[in-house]
Amino acid sequence: MTDLLHRRVRHRFNPELGAGRIVAVHERSIEVEFPATGETLRVSRTSDVLREIEFAPGARAIIEDTGERVLVAEVLDGAVVRLEDGREVEADSLWPDAADGTLFDRLAEGHIDPIEDVALRIDALHLQ
Secondary structure: OHHHOOOEEEEOOOHHHOEEEEEEEOOOEEEEEEOOOOEEEEEEOOOOOEEEOOOOOOOEEEEOOOOOEEEEEEEOOOOEEEEOOOOEEEHHHEEEOOOOOOHHHHHHOOOOOOHHHHHHHHHHHHOO
């Protein structure tokens, strides 16, 4: 099944790896390259540790060819997205911005703030 090749994914249990791209599909395994860490992992094709990255409205992304940071305004179909500036681009030409992530995504991937940071925010609310 080569339709998996080049898909953007995240590792469910190792969020520190960042976004990855499937670089090889074998009979019983998949190889995923994670550019942020320089690591390449091989996982079973039947494993559920990889989640495909899909762009939603409000998602920040980088156009891979130019390095331009953009904001997704609308998903027209699975292959095309409209950017905030009105341009329509192929979703495959975008790479997720590492600084992006909805609160839900961050929690689902295990990213939580230290309790000291939360306490500071609560203290700051009292000053408003």
